[in-house]
Amino acid sequence: MNTLAYAGYILALVGGIIIIIVGIVSFFASALLIFTPLAFLGSIVSAVVHIVIGVVCIIGSRYVGTLVWGVILLILGLIAGVGGALVVLGAILGLVSTLIKRAP
Secondary structure, three states, rough: OOOOHHHHHHHHHHHHHHHHHHHHHHHHHHHHHHOHHHHHHHHHHHHHHHHHHHHHHHHHOOOOOOOOHHHHHHHHHHHHHHHHHHHHHHHHHHHHHHHHHHHH
């Protein structure tokens, strides 16, 4: 793994950890602060989606140097919100690394 892909790996990993932390905090905050059933359900679903996206970003950060995972992380980073900016930046670095490696 070259230096550019390694930097992308670190950024995507940190971004995935931040996304998971935000999802966990959102999960517990919604349990304490929201009293209407529909808003509570929506908040819980949003928190679980953030946790799942964070886990996928952490798993995919190891493969940020491949084209497919770079695109997947780029899309997930755009969806995620907080912490997603780091994942997007890491995915861009991984994609640039991949495209530089493939250039003749």
